Structures are given as C-alpha cells and as structure tokens.
Amino acid sequence: xxxxxxxxxxxxxxxxxxxxxxxxxxxxxxxxxxxxxxxxxxxxxxxxxxxxxxxxxxxxxxxxxxxxxxxxxxxxxxxxxxxxxxxxxxxxxxxxxxxxxxxxxxxxxxxxxxxxxxxxxxxxxxxxxxxxxxxxxxxxxxxxxxxxxxxxxxxxxxxxxxxxxxxxxxxxxxxxxxxxxxxxxxxxxxxxxxxxxxxxxxxxxxxxxxxxxxxxxxxxxxxxxxxxxxxxxxxxxxxxxxxxxxxxxxxxxxxxxxxxxxxxxxxxxxxxxxxxxxxxxxxxxxxxxxxxxxxxxxxxxxxxxxxxxxxxxxxxxxxxxxxxxxxxxxxxxxxxxxxxxxxxxxxxxxxxxxxxxxxxxxxxxxxxxxxxxxxxxxxxxxxxxxxxxxxxxxxxxxxxxxxxxxxxxxxxxxxxxxxxxxxxxxxxxxxxxxxxxxxxxxxxxxxxxxxxxxxxxxxxxxxxxxxxxxxxxxxxxxxxxxxxxxxxxxxxxxxxxxxxxxxxxxxxxxxxxxxxxxxxxxxxxxxxxxxxxxxxxxxxxxxxxxxxxxxxxxxxxxxxxxxxxxxxxxxxxxxxxxxxxxxxxxxxxxxxxxxxxxxxxxxxxxxxxxxxxxxxxxxxxxxxx
Amino acid sequence: xxxxxxxxxxxxxxxxxxxxxxxxxxxxxxxxxxxxxxxxxxxxxxxxxxxxxxxxxxxxxxxxxxxxxxxxxxxxxxxxxxxxxxxxxxxxxxxxxxxxxxxxxxxxxxxxxxxxxxxxxxxxxxxxxxxxxxxxxxxxxxxxxxxxxxxxxxxxxxxxxxxxxxxxxxxxxxxxxxxxxxxxxxxxxxxxxxxxxxxxxxxxxxxxxxxxxxxxxxxxxxxxxxxxxxxxxxxxxxxxxxxxxxxxxxxxxxxxxxxxxxxxxxxxxxxxxxxxxxxxxxxxx
Numbered sequence: 001x002x003x004x005x006x007x008x009x010x011x012x013x014x015x016x017x018x019x020x021x022x023x024x025x026x027x028x029x030x031x032x033x034x035x036x037x038x039x040x041x042x043x044x045x046x047x048x049x050x051x052x053x054x055x056x057x058x059x060x061x062x063x064x065x066x067x068x069x070x071x072x073x074x075x076x077x078x079x080x081x082x083x084x085x086x087x088x089x090x091x092x093x094x095x096x097x098x099x100x101x102x103x104x105x106x107x108x109x110x111x112x113x114x115x116x117x118x119x120x121x122x123x124x125x126x127x128x129x130x131x132x133x134x135x136x137x138x139x140x141x142x143x144x145x146x147x148x149x150x151x152x153x154x155x156x157x158x159x160x161x162x163x164x165x166x167x168x169x170x171x172x173x174x175x176x177x178x179x180x181x182x183x184x185x186x187x188x189x190x191x192x193x194x195x196x197x198x199x200x201x202x203x204x205x206x207x208x209x210x211x212x213x214x215x216x217x218x219x220x221x222x223x224x225x226x227x228x229x230x231x232x233x234x235x236x237x238x239x240x241x242x243x244x245x246x247x248x249x250x251x252x253x254x255x256x257x258x259x260x261x262x263x264x265x266x267x268x269x270x271x272x273x274x275x276x277x278x279x280x281x282x283x284x285x286x287x288x289x290x291x292x293x294x295x296x297x298x299x300x301x302x303x304x305x306x307x308x309x310x311x312x313x314x315x316x317x318x319x320x321x322x323x324x325x326x327x328x329x330x331x332x333x334x335x336x337x338x339x340x341x342x343x344x345x346x347x348x349x350x351x352x353x354x355x356x357x358x359x360x361x362x363x364x365x366x367x368x369x370x371x372x373x374x375x376x377x378x379x380x381x382x383x384x385x386x387x388x389x390x391x392x393x394x395x396x397x398x399x400x401x402x403x404x405x406x407x408x409x410x411x412x413x414x415x416x417x418x419x420x421x422x423x424x425x426x427x428x429x430x431x432x433x434x435x436x437x438x439x440x441x442x443x444x445x446x447x448x449x450x451x452x453x454x455x456x457x458x459x460x461x462x463x464x465x466x467x468x469x470x471x472x473x474x475x476x477x478x479x480x481x482x483x484x485x486x487x488x489x490x491x492x493x494x495x496x497x498x499x500x501x502x503x504x505x506x507x508x509x510x511x512x513x514x515x516x517x518x519x520x521x522x523x524x525x526x527x528x529x530x531x532x533x534x535x536x537x538x539x540x541x542x543x544x545x546x547x548x549x550x551x552x553x554x555x556x557x558x559x560x561x562x563x564x565x566x567x568x569x570x571x572x573x574x575x576x577x578x579x580x581x582x583x584x585x586x587x588x589x590x591x592x593x594x595x596x597x598x599x600x601x602x603x604x605x606x607x608x609x610x611x612x613x614x615x616x617x618x619x620x621x622x623x624x625x
Numbered sequence: 626x627x628x629x630x631x632x633x634x635x636x637x638x639x640x641x642x643x644x645x646x647x648x649x650x651x652x653x654x655x656x657x658x659x660x661x662x663x664x665x666x667x668x669x670x671x672x673x674x675x676x677x678x679x680x681x682x683x684x685x686x687x688x689x690x691x692x693x694x695x696x697x698x699x700x701x702x703x704x705x706x707x708x709x710x711x712x713x714x715x716x717x718x719x720x721x722x723x724x725x726x727x728x729x730x731x732x733x734x735x736x737x738x739x740x741x742x743x744x745x746x747x748x749x750x751x752x753x754x755x756x757x758x759x760x761x762x763x764x765x766x767x768x769x770x771x772x773x774x775x776x777x778x779x780x781x782x783x784x785x786x787x788x789x790x791x792x793x794x795x796x797x798x799x800x801x802x803x804x805x806x807x808x809x810x811x812x813x814x815x816x817x818x819x820x821x822x823x824x825x826x827x828x829x830x831x832x833x834x835x836x837x838x839x840x841x842x843x844x845x846x847x848x849x850x851x852x853x854x855x856x857x858x859x860x861x862x863x864x865x866x867x868x869x870x871x872x873x874x875x876x877x878x879x880x881x882x883x884x885x886x887x888x889x890x891x892x893x894x895x896x897x898x899x900x901x902x903x904x905x906x907x908x909x910x
Contacts, residue, residue, distance in 0.1 A: 057714075059714055059717075059718075061721075105895060105898050105899065108898060108899055108902050109898050109902045111713065111714075112657045112713060112714065112717055113852055113856070113898060113902075115657075115714075115717065116657075116848050116849075116852055116894065117891075117894055117895060117898065119659075119845060119848070120845055120848075120849065120887075120890055120891040120894050120895075121891055123841065123842065123845050123887050123890075123891070124884065124887040124888050124890070124891040126884075126887075127884030127886075127887040128884030128885065128887055128888045129884075131884050236841055240721060240725060241725075243718065243721060244721075244722065244725065247718050247722075285729075285733075287725065287729050288725075288726065288729035288730065288732075288733065290725075291722055291725035291726040291728075291729055292726055294718070294721075294722035294725070295704060295719065295722040295723060295726060298708070298715060298718055298719045298722060299704060299707060299708070299719070302711075302715075
C-alpha cells in the first residue's frame with residue numbers, strides 16, 4: 001500500500017515517464033543509438049561530478065581523468081577477454097581509488113586550491129598517464145570488441161542507460177543516508193560537522209571515492225560503447241565540459257543535470273547539420289553554446305535549470321514551499337505530558353557503554369584550561385565543574401572567553417590543561433568523538449545546516465548513533481534501512497517534545513529565528529546526550545521567548561534528565577534557572593558561586609556594566625572565537 | 626645544468642607574469658580566475674590578425690596586450706562585479722565559463738589550425754653558460770623584473786597602490802575610509818589582463834604555436850606558481866612562477882618529454898600545499 005502511494009507521487013510518475021521516453025529513443029531513432037549512448041555515458045560522468053560538488057561541496061576540475069582511468073582499466077581487461085561484470089567492477093574500483101588519492105590534499109587545504117590540484121591532476125593524467133604505452137596503448141589507444149549480448153548499438157545504449165540509472169540511484173542513496181548528511185554538514189562547516197560526530201576528513205575522502213567510482217563506471221561504459229579508449233577522448237576539456245553541464249543543471253540537482261545534458265549534449269547531437277539551408281553544425285558548436293549558457297546561468301539563474309524545473313514542478317503539482325509562520329507554543333495537556341515522558345525515555349536509549357552512564361557526581365571537570373591564539377591569551381587557567389543534574393551558567397562580557405571555553409571542550413580550540421567528561425580526558429580526543437561520550441552543543445551562530453530540511457538536520461545530529469558503515473549504507477547493507485527507520489522515529493520523538501511536529505520537510509533556513517533555535521536544541525537532544533552545552537540560546541529572542549526558554553531549560557533537566565551548561569547574557573533568565581554560575585573576564589575566572597551571590601558580586605557587576613569610576617585599566621583585547 | 630636553469634627562468638618569467646595577474650585579480654576581487662590564460666591568448670589572436678594585415682610584429686603585439694587588458698575590464702564589469710557577495714566557487718566557475726567561451730570563440734573566428742606569431746624582439750639567440758637563450762627569453766626575464774619592480778613601487782609608494790592594498794585587506798573598512806573599491810576591482814582586473822597578454826605574447830613565440838585550447842597548459846603553470854607563492858603575494862607568484870619554470874626545464878632536460886613536465890607541475894603544487902598549505906608567502910586564512 002505504502003509502495004503504491006509512493007508510486008502515485010506525481011514526481012515519480014513524471015520521472016518514470018521520462019525514463020520510458022528515453023528508453024524508446026533508440027527504437028524511434030535507430031541511426032542515432034550510438035550517438036545517444038555516448039551522450040548517456042557523458043551524462044553518467046556529469047552525475048558523478050554532481051554528487052561530489054552538489055553534496056560534498058568539493059569541486060573537481062579533473063573528473064574526466066577519473067573517467068579515463070576507468071576506461072583504460074576496462075579496455076586493458078576487455079582486450080584480455082575478462083567478462084563484462086568483472087571489467088565494470090574493476091573500472092569502478094579504479095576510478096574510486098584514483099579519485100580518493102586526488103582528494104587527499106583536501107585533508108590539508110580547503111576550498112579552491114583543492115580544485116586547482118584536481119585540474120593539475122587532470123592535465124597530468126592526460127599528458128602523462130594516458131600517454132603511457134603499457135596503460136593506454138599509446139596515442140592509438142585500445143580497441144575493444146563489444147562482448148556478446150551488447151554488440152549492437154541499441155544493446156549498448158541500454159547498457160549505458162543502466163549505468164546512468166545506477167549513477168542516479170547512487171546520488172539518491174547518498175542523499176538519503178548518513179554519508180550524504182555528513183557531506184552536507186562538512187560542506188557547511190567542518191567544525192560544526194565534527195560536533196555532530198562527523199569526521200570531516202574521512203567524509204571528504206568518501207565523497208571523492210564515491211564520485212570516482214561512478215566516474216570509473218562511466219569510463220567502462222565509454223570503452224564498451226565506443227569500442228575503443230583513446231587518450232584524446234579524456235582531455236581536460238572533457239572535465240571542464242562536465243563542470244559546465246553540472247553548473248547549468250544547477251549544482252546538486254539530479255534532475256537538473258539530466259535536463260542540462262539533454263539540452264547541451266543530446267539536442268545538438270540529434271539536430272541536423274544544416275538547418276534552413278544554413279550550415280550551423282550544432283554538434284561542433286555545442287561546446288560554445290554550452291559555455292555561453294554557463295555564463296548566463298551563473299549570472300542570472302543561481303539555481304540552474306534544476307531550480308527552474310523545480311519551480312515549474314511545484315506549480316504544476318501545487319506544492320507549497322516558503323517561510324513557515326511563527327506559532328505560539330500550545331499548552332500541554334496531561335496526555336501530552338505522558339507522551340513526552342515516553343518520548344524522552346525513548347531518546348535516552350542510545351548505544352553508550354555502561355561506564356559512561358554511571359551515576360557519577362561530577363560530570364564535566366575543567367582543570368587549568370588555557371587557550372592561546374597567537375599573541376592573545378583567550379583563556380587562562382580556568383577551573384570549572386559541572387555536576388550531574390545541574391544547570392550551570394557561564395557568563396561574562398563579550399570576548400571574555402565563554403565560547404572559547406565551549407570550543408576547548410568541543411575540541412576546536414588549541415587548549416592546554418585538562419577537560420574531563422565523566423572521568424575521561426577530552427582534550428586528547430578529536431572533536432567528532434564528543435557525541436559518543438554524551439556531549440551535545442549548540443552554536444552561537446546556529447549549528448544546523450540551513451540548506452537542509454529539519455528532518456535531515458535531526459538525522460545528522462544522530463550521526464554517531466547510525467552504527468552502519470557510511471559506504472555500505474549507500475547500498476542499503478549493514479542494517480542501514482533498519483537504522484534509518486529507527487533514527488527517523490527518534491527525530492519524530494525529539495520534534496514532538498519541542499512541539500515542532502509538521503516542520504520536518506521545511507528547510508531550516510526558511511524558519512523564523514525562534515523556531516530555528518528550538519530545532520537546534522531538538523537536534524542536540526535527538527543525539528541522546530548526557531550534557532547539553534547551549535551557547536547563547538536566548539540571543540535574538542523576544543523577552544517572552546526568553547522566558548519560555550528558561551522554562552525549557554528546567555524541563556530539559558526534569559523531563560529529559562539532562563545536565564546543562566549554558567552561556568547566557570540574559571541575567572534575569574540565568575539567575576532564575578541556574579544552580580551555579582561561573583563568570584569570566586578576559587579569559588580568567590573572576591567569580592563563581594550561587595546565582596544570587598554572583599549577580600550581586602561587585603566584580604561581576606563591574607565587568608558587565610563597565611568601569612564607570614575607580615582606576616581605569618586598559619582592558620586586554622580579547623578574541624571572540 | 627645552468628643552461629637548463631636559465632631557459633627555465635625565462636619561461637618561468639612568463640608564468641610569473643600571468644601568475645601575478647592571477648594574484649592581483651584574486652586579491653582585488655577574491656575571484657580565483659581560470660580565464661587568465663584565455664584572456665592573454667585572445668589578445669595574441671587579435672595581434673595575429675593585425676600582424677596578418679601588415680602591421681609590424683611588435684606593434685601588433687602591443688595592441689594585442691591592450692586588447693587583453695580591455696577584455697579583462699569588460700569581463701570584470703559585466704560578469705564578475707555582479708557576483709559580489711556570492712560564494713568564491715561561483716566566481717571561479719564564472720571565469721571557467723568565460724575561459725571556455727573565449728576558447729571556442731577563438732575556434733570560430735580563427736579556426737583550429739596552428740598559427741605562429743613572431744617574437745616581438747627578433748629571433749636572435751645568445752649562448753650563456755652552456756644554455757641557449759633567445760631574445761624572447763631575455764625579454765621575458767626583463768619584463769618580469771620590470772613588473773616586479775613596478776608593482777613593488779606601486780604598492781609601497783603610490784596612494785592608489787595603498788588604496789588597492791586596503792581594499793583587498795578589508796573592502797568594507799576601505800569603503801568607509803573613502804577608497805573607491807569598485808575602481809580597485811576594475812584596476813586589478815585590467816592590470817591582470819595586461820599581464821596575461823604580456824605573458825601570452827612571450828609564451829606563444831617561445832612554444833611556436835597559437836591554437837585555441839593551448840592556453841590551459843600555460844594557465845595551469847601560472848596557477849601553480851601563484852599557489853606555490855601563496856595566492857595573495859605578488860612576489861610569491863613571481864618566485865613560484867620562476868620555480869615552476871626551472872623545475873619544468875630541468876625535468877624536460879634530464880628525464881625527457883611525454884608529459885613528465887606535467888607530472889612535475891602537479892607534484893610541485895601537491896608538495897607545496899601538503900608541506901605548507903599557505904604557500905611560500907601566503908597570508909594566513
């Protein structure tokens with residue numbers, strides 16, 4: 001029944017219809033079957049690049065080289081009469097390995113410089129690797145006989161169509177599993193990704209590997225379709241033209257890439273050379289047309305053709321997108337309270353070793369925590385303790401080092417000293433290890449991926465709970481399907497606790513600010529933490545919202561059994577809900593104690609209000625991390 | 626050995642010129658331009674046409690350089706400036722698109738047959754320390770030296786140079802202080818275009834071929850030099866470009882051709898970025 005209703009989704013029907021039309025093309029145009037098969041191969045290559053750029057945000061200007069490696073590996077095996085499935089597997093693997101090696105610099109450097117290394121790799125592969133006699137057969141290349149069931153152009157067309165479908169499916173699967181969520185998080189910000197338990201380095205390498213595998217598959221298809229692999233086929237312009245197809249399609253849009261490939265590759269190939277008596281030769285001029293279109297799309301249509309298709313589709317199928325309006329928080333009935341308690345208990349069931357669940361008294365223990373950024377001492381010898389079940393406040397003027405302390409605990413600041421969580425030293429662990437121990441945090445500037453939906457963000461926050469291997473999960477192995485269903489139930493429960501049901505499919509960036517912050521806390525809670533670190537959760541909230549936030553802190557403790565450490569500027573809020581307060585100034589702890597004592601301490605008042613009288617000392621410039 | 630180094634320095638000087646253009650554009654508009662190679666090549670194509678109509682080589686070359694500068698200005702105004710505020714990748718993709726448009730337009734206008742463009746300084750050769758340098762090689766070295774000195778003077782001593790420095794360090798603060806930031810962007814693109822044109826005028830006779838598509842090879846070397854130098858440093862781009870030229874020349878001399886030079890370029894970029902991600906003279910972040 002569910003499968004049937006999913007099939008009835010007009011979008012799916014639309015896609016199926018498109019697939020049918022493409023499948024019928026070689027029957028309608030038998031003479032063009034070969035040309036169209038080549039188009040399908042190139043589209044598969046574009047799809048491989050789309051996964052890398054669109055999902056992981058890594059630009060490859062040498063994608064054609066991965067395709068070439070796949071083609072030559074396939075060619076070398078095919079001339080030795082290795083069966084087709086093995087050839088395809090080997091080419092896929094070779095593409096993946098090549099891309100992973102090319103992606104290694106992304107571990108050290110970020111951004112466009114990585115793109116330049118891929119460009120240099122592409123040029124090197126073209127000029128050197130593909131010129132080696134033993135690998136590519138020299139300039140003449142390798143000639144391959146198509147194996148038995150795929151000897152006709154039509155048969156090979158369907159083979160290429162199957163490969164394109166596989167690349168499409170791979171992109172869909174990446175998007176829907178923990179691999180794709182990790183990619184999106186890393187694309188958005190590596191530190192925040194790590195706070196969700198994502199390891200940025202291995203995520204990027206996985207993205208390169210997957211993309212390279214699909215490119216290798218395209219290479220194998222190229223070898224079989226063309227019946228040859230020649231070095232000149234895989235020059236740098238293949239790589240660059242793939243970039244054109246993906247950008248014109250709208251980076252990250254699968255459908256857009258298909259439309260763009262149809263427009264830029266298939267259409268010119270099908271058009272006659274002479275139109276209305278003029279020798280236009282669209283086949284030869286297609287690259288110029290494509291390049292001009294790229295410039296126009298980048299300048300005027302940031303969403304590319306995919307964005308256009310989506311808008312038209314939304315209109316046709318009556319889908320409403322856009323900003324979600326703010327609603328008041330509904331009053332809880334007794335029934336809802338019971339349901340909440342149930343949800344809360346459900347969320348606490350996470351695969352955490354018993355040693356981390358013991359009822360120890362001291363939860364977080366910072367000892368002599370110091371952080372230095374160049375010449376600035378951002379934190380100096382801070383001692384701090386958070387006991388189980390407490391709500392601890394961390395206050396101080398701007399630049400006092402509050403967020404730096406959070407970053408030190410989170411593993412994103414070069415800290416010395418010791419930070420122990422339930423007796424375990426955290427400073428020697430990478431940032432991505434925190435969620436596993438039971439630490440979750442929110443960020444002053446929002447830790448969520450704005451471009452993704454609420455649901456995807458909640459699933460992302462549970463990255464560490466998703467025990468399946470990111471790579472195998474794409475293929476649906478390793479219990480990925482079951483785990484994903486479980487994670488969705490957990491997301492649902494977390495959303496229910498915070499009265500956010502019905503927002504699952506909204507993009508976080510479209511939500512009003514107050515809701516966004518609530519989603520962020522819900523995501524942190526979905527990760528099943530013991531200690532929640534909230535960085536200025538009240539910032540930007542209206543007074544009434546801030547008051548509700550205070551109630552929420554208390555509820556997080558009483559209903560979810562959480563311990564909290566909160567950075568706050570809102571003094572009434574913090575005085576009302578905290579058990580203990582630490583006050584920082586210029587990186588040093590100047591006061592600690594019970595709320596009423598701290599808020600009336602003259603040093604604290606002075607720090608907050610400024611030095612109106614008494615001796616003025618120049619205040620050290622402190623860095624806001 | 627010394628001969629190979631000298632020849633390498635000469636082609637490295639041309640890479641350095643284009644690399645300085647890339648750095649200026651990057652500093653000026655925060656766009657990593659992949660179009661610098663084709664902007665220069667376009668200028669040489671125009672120069673070829675002018676030369677073909679009977680104008681003397683050096684004058685034609687000069688006009689070609691001017692055309693490259695003007696072309697860069699047009700690109701800045703209509704393709705780059707409107708992208709302000711969009712992610713860096715968008716700018717780079719735009720320049721990639723422009724590079725492709727220029728490449729295929731050259732193919733349309735001038736065809737894909739190999740043309741040759743004469744050296745503007747004659748074909749005399751000089752034997753120095755066992756290496757043979759052409760007049761063209763020497764001109765490249767001299768031009769790179771003049772450019773380096775000129776830019777040094779410009780940034781250190783002139784008011785506008787200071788404005789460029791300020792605008793690249795922080796456009797918003799510079800704007801508040803009354804620096805004409807848009808003018809600075811324009812200037813960095815224009816000068817970048819002129820430098821690309823100069824580099825192309827030197828490189829094309831040296832490698833003896835004028836074909837669309839060929840510029841990627843120069844571009845990748847200039848990019849390599851700029852990145853090795855740190856992408857934000859003018860003298861870094863010069864040192865980087867010369868280094869690429871020398872290492873490439875040594876590799877060609879001792880190992881041979883057949884793409885080995887491209888392996889070396891790739892290796893140089895990789896080694897620099899892995900050992901020193903900021904490049905030799907790059908600013909942090």
